[in-house]
Amino acid sequence: MVAVRGLRKRFGRLDVLKGIDLRVPRGGAVALIGPSGSGKSTLLRCINLLDTPDAGSVRVGDRRLDFDGRRRLPPDREMAAFRARAGMVFQGFNLFPHMSVIDNVMSGPVVVKGVKRDVARPMALSLLDRVGLAGKAGDHPASLSGGQKQRVAIARALAMEPEVMLFDEATSALDPKLVGEVLAVIRDLARGGMTTVLVTHEMAFARDVADRVAFMRDGVVVEEGPARQVIEDPREPATRTFLGHFHGGRSAPAAP
Amino acid sequence: MHYEWDFGFLWQYRGLIGIGIAYTVGFTLLTSVLGFLAGAVIALGRIAGRPWMAAPLVALMEVFRCTPVLVQLVWIYYALPVLVGVELSPAAAAVITLSLYGGAFYAEIIRGGIRGVEPGQWDAGRALGMTRAKLMRSVVLPQALRRMVPPLVNQTILQLKNTSLVSTLAVPDLLYQGQLITSATYRPLEVYTMVAVVYFAILLPLTQLARLLETRPSRVAA
Numbered sequence: 482m483v484a485v486r487g488l489r490k491r492f493g494r495l496d497v498l499k500g501i502d503l504r505v506p507r508g509g510a511v512a513l514i515g516p517s518g519s520g521k522s523t524l525l526r527c528i529n530l531l532d533t534p535d536a537g538s539v540r541v542g543d544r545r546l547d548f549d550g551r552r553r554l555p556p557d558r559e560m561a562a563f564r565a566r567a568g569m570v571f572q573g574f575n576l577f578p579h580m581s582v583i584d585n586v587m588s589g590p591v592v593v594k595g596v597k598r599d600v601a602r603p604m605a606l607s608l609l610d611r612v613g614l615a616g617k618a619g620d621h622p623a624s625l626s627g628g629q630k631q632r633v634a635i636a637r638a639l640a641m642e643p644e645v646m647l648f649d650e651a652t653s654a655l656d657p658k659l660v661g662e663v664l665a666v667i668r669d670l671a672r673g674g675m676t677t678v679l680v681t682h683e684m685a686f687a688r689d690v691a692d693r694v695a696f697m698r699d700g701v702v703v704e705e706g707p708a709r710q711v712i713e714d715p716r717e718p719a720t721r722t723f724l725g726h727f728h729g730g731r732s733a734p735a736a737p
Numbered sequence: 738m739h740y741e742w743d744f745g746f747l748w749q750y751r752g753l754i755g756i757g758i759a760y761t762v763g764f765t766l767l768t769s770v771l772g773f774l775a776g777a778v779i780a781l782g783r784i785a786g787r788p789w790m791a792a793p794l795v796a797l798m799e800v801f802r803c804t805p806v807l808v809q810l811v812w813i814y815y816a817l818p819v820l821v822g823v824e825l826s827p828a829a830a831a832v833i834t835l836s837l838y839g840g841a842f843y844a845e846i847i848r849g850g851i852r853g854v855e856p857g858q859w860d861a862g863r864a865l866g867m868t869r870a871k872l873m874r875s876v877v878l879p880q881a882l883r884r885m886v887p888p889l890v891n892q893t894i895l896q897l898k899n900t901s902l903v904s905t906l907a908v909p910d911l912l913y914q915g916q917l918i919t920s921a922t923y924r925p926l927e928v929y930t931m932v933a934v935v936y937f938a939i940l941l942p943l944t945q946l947a948r949l950l951e952t953r954p955s956r957v958a959a
Contacts, residue, residue: 529864531860531863531864557868557869558868561863561866561867561868561871562866564863564864564865564866565865565866566866567864568864569860569861569864571857571860571861571864573857574857575855575857575858575860575861576861577858577861577862577876577880578880579879579880579883588865588875588876589865589866592865592867592871592875593865593866593867593871634861637861637865638864638865641865641866
């Protein structure tokens with residue numbers, strides 16, 4: 482479903498990803514954990530081509546793009562079509578401040594797919610209902626709490642009917658009180674069969690929601706395996722050291 | 738020092754003055770619109786284009802930003818026709834000069850407005866699958882325009898004042914008509930007072946509008 486092979490990415494002289502292999506089967510949920518600067522977010526952004534890989538290949542569904550640094554990048558239109566197949570949720574929400582909540586959710590279908598507004602609206606409303614925010618359709622993002630903003634952002638990504646959802650530290654910018662409501666939505670999605678890749682510092686959440694966990698450090702996947710095993714009984718010393726900071730998987734959010 | 742102020746005679750020149758105002762306002766509107774378009778091309782070329790596209794645009798922009806508009810006006814009227822072999826009417830030379838001069842400044846305003854849109858907004862639009870053009874139209878420009886309005890109004894105020902320079906090419910704007918009336922009546926004090934008052938009366942509402950737009954609380958980023 483999602484397959485990353487030999488993925489490399491460098492920013493200037495900094496090697497951020499040093500050959501990553503990762504597979505997420507259809508309906509699977511993989512959590513990426515690891516210290517800051519380990520390349521988790523960059524890996525997620527490369528899956529969605531927000532950062533362009535230098536080498537390797539990325540497959541989402543039946544479409545695969547290969548990168549080797551020398552070849553020209555695919556044209557803008559093709560990159561955009563590829564990105565449309567993956568939904569992404571950001572740490573900073575990134576809602577469009579000049580649009581109402583419902584227009585945010587409709588923006589993908591209307592702008593990208595050219596769906597008529599009166600067709601997109603009921604679908605957007607049902608998505609807002611699904612994240613518990615049907616009553617906020619006409620509001621502006623600025624009037625929402627962080628947790629509400631993030632739930633709108635999830636609905637906006639879902640409106641594109643993506644084949645995979647990518648969560649980039651979706652709860653790291655939230656007030657601890659508001660983390661739960663967002664995690665609940667992500668959990669429902671993953672349990673409902675949505676293919677999911679999530680970067681998180683919530684170890685308990687990763688263990689509960691993900692089928693598999695990949696521990697990254699310094700641009701490589703150090704250890705990958707069933708979620709419970711990696712988090713509760715890691716094989717690699719580096720994983721053990723990292724998880725030691727979390728006291729065996731507490732649920733409070735860690736510093737990003 | 739005693740001077741008998743007498744503005745009454747100006748009434749008989751109301752036709753000339755009206756033409757002058759029409760030229761001044763018309764040139765401002767025309768060269769602001771053309772200048773904004775030129776500025777948009779320069780700004781978007783610099784942001785989205787390849788380096789070989791951006792370099793000549795930047796060069797053109799710097800030439801117009803770093804020379805006085807009066808020098809440009811005279812050069813384009815007298816020197817450009819010699820270079821390209823096409824005769825230019827004073828009005829055409831004035832429109833070209835003021836549009837490009839304004840464009841050079843509008844370009845920086847537009848570029849600044851676009852650059853001021855948070856990177857996360859670009860990420861969000863691209864992640865949804867928007868092409869560059871759709872991202873610009875639906876996400877970036879609506880937010881950038883909001884930031885750009887006060888500096889655009891300010892630049893347009895300068896643009897209106899700069900139209901007074903076209904009088905040197907005998908384009909019958911407000912200042913040129915003032916000069917005509919002065920040479921017919923020998924009453925420059927009243928004439929130039931009137932000219933100043935008319936400019937002021939046109940521009941004061943614009944500056945107030947700019948102030949209003951600047952102080953209006955902008956929406957917090959989501």
